[in-house]
Amino acid sequence: MPELPEVETIVKTLSPQIAGKYISNTHVLHDKVAQAGKDLLPFVERARISCVFRRAKLLLIGLEPQQVISSVTYHDANLPTAIPLFMVFHLKMTGRFFVHPPACEPLKHTRIIFDLSFKADERNDAAGRLFFDDMRTFGYCRIMLPEDFASWPFWKGLGPEPLVTSKNTLAERFFIKRSSIKSALLDQKIVAGVGNIYADEALFAAKIAPDRPAQSISLSDRICLASYLQKILRQSIEECGSSIRDYRDAKGNAGAFQNNFSVYGRKGESCHICNNPLSFARIAGRGTVYCPYCQK
DNA sequence: ACGCGTGCCTGTTGGC
DNA sequence: TGCCAACAGGCACGCG
Numbered sequence: 289m290p291e292l293p294e295v296e297t298i299v300k301t302l303s304p305q306i307a308g309k310y311i312s313n314t315h316v317l318h319d320k321v322a323q324a325g326k327d328l329l330p331f332v333e334r335a336r337i338s339c340v341f342r343r344a345k346l347l348l349i350g351l352e353p354q355q356v357i358s359s360v361t362y363h364d365a366n367l368p369t370a371i372p373l374f375m376v377f378h379l380k381m382t383g384r385f386f387v388h389p390p391a392c393e394p395l396k397h398t399r400i401i402f403d404l405s406f407k408a409d410e411r412n413d414a415a416g417r418l419f420f421d422d423m424r425t426f427g428y429c430r431i432m433l434p435e436d437f438a439s440w441p442f443w444k445g446l447g448p449e450p451l452v453t454s455k456n457t458l459a460e461r462f463f464i465k466r467s468s469i470k471s472a473l474l475d476q477k478i479v480a481g482v483g484n485i486y487a488d489e490a491l492f493a494a495k496i497a498p499d500r501p502a503q504s505i506s507l508s509d510r511i512c513l514a515s516y517l518q519k520i521l522r523q524s525i526e527e528c529g530s531s532i533r534d535y536r537d538a539k540g541n542a543g544a545f546q547n548n549f550s551v552y553g554r555k556g557e558s559c560h561i562c563n564n565p566l567s568f569a570r571i572a573g574r575g576t577v578y579c580p581y582c583q584k
Numbered sequence: 585a586c587g588c589g590t591g592c593c594t595g596t597t598g599g600c
Numbered sequence: 601t602g603c604c605a606a607c608a609g610g611c612a613c614g615c616g
Contacts, residue, residue: 289608289609289610291610345610378610378611380593380609380610380611381593381608381609381610382593382594382595397594422593423593423594423595424592424593424594424595424608424609425592425593425594426592426593426609426610426611442611442612466586466587467586467587467588471587474610476610476611483609483610484608484609484610532608533595533596533608534595572588573588573589573590573609574609574610575607575608575609
């Protein structure tokens with residue numbers, strides 16, 4: 289389940305494979321996955337891939353189309369400037385990218401295929417085929433102009449990136465939430481990119497019980513939590529993310545950070561600190577593993 | 585406006 | 601061994 293470190297890893301492994309190539313054709317095999325901007329598909333075809341980047345858990349592909357589409361100039365602080373067209377992907381739980389050789393047939397869960405060519409005027413897949421696969425079809429692709437981001441509530445509501453925000457600012461933001469600290473960590477409006485794995489791991493590292501009301505936690509403890517969250521996210525990126533079941537990067541490689549888990553997926557196993565069995569509860573609607581002795 | 589519960593999906597897991 | 605309910609979970613949505 290790709291969270292911030294996994295999407296970051298996918299960006300790193302995908303970008304060198306596709307940047308600078310052209311999208312010669314698109315094949316939407318599962319209509320629901322192409323969630324918005326289907327009218328812009330003709331502009332995607334023959335466009336040059338100029339960049340691949342991440343915001344929150346979204347993977348974005350910046351495109352340079354052959355024609356001018358819009359005369360509107362719009363600046364969004366979270367978008368690179370002078371990119372006229374974007375494809376935005378949410379991988380949700382099971383979304384994946386992979387670049388296959390030319391003429392490769394769709395797999396069982398392939399939802400969109402992008403044929404890649406080396407030149408704009410070549411309508412072939414000589415540079416390979418980019419597959420967007422998603423077993424559970426929770427993931428989506430949106431094709432967007434820069435100004436479309438202004439009217440996308442999810443995008444506009446996203447909180448700051450945890451790795452380029454001070455721990456004091458993050459600590460202050462956790463305090464906004466009226467409910468549990470775990471729900472604050474998972475709330476993309478409070479901080480962007482954190483999911484169930486890194487929420488549980490950061491709470492264990494900071495020795496904070498996941499069901500504590502966010503506003504009951506002292507500033508110094510919230511700063512401690514922010515600091516561990518950053519440390520864990522950075523460490524996971526270094527280890528190419530966590531592979532639970534089926535996560536793979538765009539080269540098909542698994543990450544290694546799952547070997548560092550203290551609590552996630554360890555329900556009933558012994559706490560690395562106190563040796564007592566780890567508890568499990570449903571908090572903020574998510575399965576939550578924690579140590580009832582170490583986390584207060 | 586906010587928080588909570590439910591639905592979306594399909595492959596995997598675990599209990600009987 | 602086989603069947604099937606429960607489970608995994610990010611986010612949109614509807615409700616109170």
